[in-house]
Amino acid sequence: MGNFIIRRLLMLPISLFLLIVFSFAIIHVTPGDPAAILLGEFATQDQINELREELGFNKPLHVQFYEWFGQVVQGNFGQSLIMKEPVVDILARCIPRTAWLAVIATLISAIIGIPFGVYAALKRGSLLDRIFMVLTTSFMSIPIFVLALNLMLIFSVQLEWLPVAGYVSPLVDPVEGLKSLILPSLSISSMSMAYLARMARSSMLETMHQEYVTTARSKGLAENVVIWKHIFRPAAIPVATSLGMVLGSLLGGTIISETVFVVPGIGKLMYDAVLWRDYIILQALIIFVGSTYYTINLLVDILYAYINPQISYE
Amino acid sequence: MKIWRRMWRTNKIGTIAFVYIIFTILVGLFANVLAPADPYKMSVMKNLKPPSLKHWSGTDRYGRDVLSRVIHGTRLTLKVGFLAVLGSTVIGTILGLSSVLSRILNTVLMRLVDVLMSLPGIFLALALVALMGPSEWTVIVALTVVYIPRTARIVNGRAIEIYETTFVDAARAVGAGYLRILLRHIFPSVFPALIVQITFVFATVILAETSLSFLGAGAPQPAPSWGNIMSEAKDYMRQAPWLTVAPGTVIFLFVMSLNLFGDLLREMLDPKMRGVQAVTTRAAE
Numbered sequence: 131m132g133n134f135i136i137r138r139l140l141m142l143p144i145s146l147f148l149l150i151v152f153s154f155a156i157i158h159v160t161p162g163d164p165a166a167i168l169l170g171e172f173a174t175q176d177q178i179n180e181l182r183e184e185l186g187f188n189k190p191l192h193v194q195f196y197e198w199f200g201q202v203v204q205g206n207f208g209q210s211l212i213m214k215e216p217v218v219d220i221l222a223r224c225i226p227r228t229a230w231l232a233v234i235a236t237l238i239s240a241i242i243g244i245p246f247g248v249y250a251a252l253k254r255g256s257l258l259d260r261i262f263m264v265l266t267t268s269f270m271s272i273p274i275f276v277l278a279l280n281l282m283l284i285f286s287v288q289l290e291w292l293p294v295a296g297y298v299s300p301l302v303d304p305v306e307g308l309k310s311l312i313l314p315s316l317s318i319s320s321m322s323m324a325y326l327a328r329m330a331r332s333s334m335l336e337t338m339h340q341e342y343v344t345t346a347r348s349k350g351l352a353e354n355v356v357i358w359k360h361i362f363r364p365a366a367i368p369v370a371t372s373l374g375m376v377l378g379s380l381l382g383g384t385i386i387s388e389t390v391f392v393v394p395g396i397g398k399l400m401y402d403a404v405l406w407r408d409y410i411i412l413q414a415l416i417i418f419v420g421s422t423y424y425t426i427n428l429l430v431d432i433l434y435a436y437i438n439p440q441i442s443y444e
Numbered sequence: 445m446k447i448w449r450r451m452w453r454t455n456k457i458g459t460i461a462f463v464y465i466i467f468t469i470l471v472g473l474f475a476n477v478l479a480p481a482d483p484y485k486m487s488v489m490k491n492l493k494p495p496s497l498k499h500w501s502g503t504d505r506y507g508r509d510v511l512s513r514v515i516h517g518t519r520l521t522l523k524v525g526f527l528a529v530l531g532s533t534v535i536g537t538i539l540g541l542s543s544v545l546s547r548i549l550n551t552v553l554m555r556l557v558d559v560l561m562s563l564p565g566i567f568l569a570l571a572l573v574a575l576m577g578p579s580e581w582t583v584i585v586a587l588t589v590v591y592i593p594r595t596a597r598i599v600n601g602r603a604i605e606i607y608e609t610t611f612v613d614a615a616r617a618v619g620a621g622y623l624r625i626l627l628r629h630i631f632p633s634v635f636p637a638l639i640v641q642i643t644f645v646f647a648t649v650i651l652a653e654t655s656l657s658f659l660g661a662g663a664p665q666p667a668p669s670w671g672n673i674m675s676e677a678k679d680y681m682r683q684a685p686w687l688t689v690a691p692g693t694v695i696f697l698f699v700m701s702l703n704l705f706g707d708l709l710r711e712m713l714d715p716k717m718r719g720v721q722a723v724t725t726r727a728a729e
């Protein structure tokens with residue numbers, strides 16, 4: 131197991147390096163001139179050339195990469211072209227907001243999803259189980275923006291219980307903060323809720339048929355004890371590790387949710403960077419989001435290996 | 445005809461879903477004939493009208509019939525989805541299968557795949573579209589790139605499983621070349637999982653395409669697509685809430701049918717399929 135962890139940890143710098151290469155490549159290898167795209171349709175060739183010179187595009191590619199890499203390693207992601215602010219500052223501002231969304235969404239998904247999954251496993255084959263499967267499939271089939279718009283329609287426009295858009299930090303005002311966060315969080319959580327529910331169900335089903343469960347029952351233990359101590363506990367492990375995956379994937383959902391509900395977090399930053407063709411922010415986001423996602427998965431894998439001694443390396 | 449029976453017996457809901465999928469594809473193919481009105485025809489007098497006998501889903505901001513736009517949008521979304529799935533499946537399968545041939549190649553390729561997968565799907569697709577400019581083809585390319593690693597991973601996992609089996613060893617002992625092993629032994633076993641996977645990937649791609657269109661990264665106006673109709677609808681929620689209903693419902697029903705059909709396929713082919721499941725959170729970001 132130590133072997134496994136070491137191998138995975140060794141992969142981390144390599145993967146980070148590849149990520150940095152990728153963030154560079156994606157800008158310079160895709161068809162289209164970033165400078166021209168930045169300036170828009172009506173730019174003259176002179177303006178484009180000037181911008182290219184300014185941004186250092188005329189230097190040979192490997193020189194550009196070398197400079198970029200050096201910058202990144204020192205923690206300097208450059209300055210946003212549109213906002214004229216160091217990207218690091220922008221990121222520092224946006225991350226907490228997305229973090230709130232991600233945490234709340236994960237909590238919602240787990241608290242609602244897992245119990246339902248467990249219950250469906252216990253009542254396997256019944257009508258409830260069937261409904262459960264159809265329900266989870268439908269939750270997985272709703273695009274985030276459809277859910278977001280419909281929630282907004284019902285709760286903000288028609289009922290006027292919750293604000294239509296905007297963000298208030300829960301640290302500043304807990305009640306208003308929560309009110310501004312609940313709908314965006316709900317929108318992102320539908321897919322993970324369904325996923326966790328299904329995972330919980332299949333994990334429970336797998337554990338339920340193990341021999342040690344039969345043994346526990348034949349020892350005369352109360353059914354309750356059997357369910358909780360002997361089925362649920364081991365079944366919870368894969369579910370706990372998929373929570374990590376869920377957290378990571380929520381990052382993608384925030385792009386849409388934050389744009390619809392105008393929450394100024396990482397997701398909206400991504401959208402704005404795309405809108406304004408601010409490739410410097412894009413590069414930084416690729417590195418940041420990529421490494422976060424990768425690290426979370428790494429930690430989850432290590433955690434799983436730690437808990438389940440049967441896993442060595444694939 | 446026997447296959448209908450078998451489908452119906454395996455999973456009734458899945459069969460109904462399959463019918464709906466065929467129906468949607470037909471609607472897309474025959475959009476010109478089926479649409480009650482011209483989706484591009486604007487009329488200031490008739491704008492933002494609620495559903496009526498003449499306009500079953502009402503009209504949008506420019507007076508265009510929403511139902512016709514949704515019907516025509518089917519075409520675009522299906523086309524993008526189909527091409528993206530085709531591209532990513534073919535390339536992903538080739539990558540996944542070929543990496544079985546050499547340990548080093550396998551490690552290198554799978555590491556690259558891991559890096560590509562460390563970015564949420566929509567995120568990567570959006571970045572690509574940003575750099576290439578929004579258009580139908582950009583979206584197709586972007587989505588293909590995003591889903592290649594996911595397919596490659598699954599194919600590779602399955603292929604390695606099979607490679608380690610005794611019958612492949614036997615084939616090699618007899619002197620079978622690598623290509624033969626791939627084609628005769630590995631691919632046929634990978635195939636069922638691949639087919640089921642394609643269905644789920646299609647569902648995910650449709651979700652991704654509509655999301656991208658919604659964000660404005662898809663085919664530009666005035667071409668209708670399920671996503672960009674909803675994007676316009678967003679701004680008129682108070683005056684015209686019905687605008688969000690039609691495209692949203694259609695997207696939901698179609699994706700759901702794909703997922704249900706995928707479940708049916710999986711049950712029919714091998715109920716114990718591991719690793720292949722409905723629209724996973726990882727892919728569907």
